[in-house]
Amino acid sequence: SQKIEQNSEALNIQEGKTATLTCNYTNYSPAYLQWYRQDPGRGPVFLLLIRENEKEKRKERLKVTFDTTLKQSLFHITASQPADSATYLCAPIEAGDKIIFGKGTRLHILP
Amino acid sequence: DTAVSQTPKYLVTQMGNDKSIKCEQNLGHDTMYWYKQDSKKFLKIMFSYNNKELIINETVPNRFSPKSPDKAHLNLHINSLELGDSAVYFCASSQGPSGAAYEQYFGPGTRLTVT
Numbered sequence: 748s749q750k751i752e753q754n755s756e757a758l759n760i761q762e763g764k765t766a767t768l769t770c771n772y773t774n775y776s777p778a779y780l781q782w783y784r785q786d787p788g789r790g791p792v793f794l795l796l797i798r799e800n801e802k803e804k805r806k807e808r809l810k811v812t813f814d815t816t817l818k819q820s821l822f823h824i825t826a827s828q829p830a831d832s833a834t835y836l837c838a839p840i841e842a843g844d845k846i847i848f849g850k851g852t853r854l855h856i857l858p
Numbered sequence: 859d860t861a862v863s864q865t866p867k868y869l870v871t872q873m874g875n876d877k878s879i880k881c882e883q884n885l886g887h888d889t890m891y892w893y894k895q896d897s898k899k900f901l902k903i904m905f906s907y908n909n910k911e912l913i914i915n916e917t918v919p920n921r922f923s924p925k926s927p928d929k930a931h932l933n934l935h936i937n938s939l940e941l942g943d944s945a946v947y948f949c950a951s952s953q954g955p956s957g958a959a960y961e962q963y964f965g966p967g968t969r970l971t972v973t
Binding site for chain 2: 778779781783788789790791792793796798834836840841842843844845846847848850851
């Protein structure tokens with residue numbers, strides 16, 4: 748069955764450093780992969796989408812990579828700030844299929 | 859302007875009751891969804907409608923019945939509520955169907971507590 752694994756524990760990063768979150772998937776051939784941010788008590792908010800033929804995507808301080816050979820996506824936040832503290836969800840999507848979310852990684856940026 | 863709105867935000871009810879959650883989106887999107895997020899924060903799709911037509915129906919007890927009166931609205935009715943139904947329910951919408959490169963916009967969630 749399809750399986751998505753994200754950093755299982757919370758991630759603590761010092762302010763100003765780069766935070767790197769991992770998303771691994773198995774039994775999947777996603778055509779797209781999305782990343783969302785979720786704050787406590789709120790719905791997820793879309794951040795970035797990367798396609799299978801793209802190695803890397805950037806948006807301001809965010810960078811996503813997508814390695815279909817390793818079956819992995821990495822999500823980077825550079826120059827991290829306390830306001831970046833949230834849960835980050837990855838969602839690989841097979842073409843024509845429903846979106847399935849990973850359990851998410853809780854990120855804490857320490858001042 | 860709120861893009862995806864849900865009512866109510868909190869719902870506390872007793873086992874066996876029937877309740878409804880309403881969702882509206884003003885984005886002009888064709889596709890709407892219901893998700894359940896349990897206590898372990900796992901977000902799982904329940905239903906998806908595209909242009910008022912049901913296209914995704916996950917393994918959900920038939921006590922849950924979605925209804926889409928028009929493209930902008932997707933309501934969720936739950937019969938005979940059980941303790942295990944306690945969760946946060948999110949409505950979402952996207953411009954096109956799931957399985958394509960469309961981002962989803964989520965509502966604020968409805969926290970359902972069954973006692």
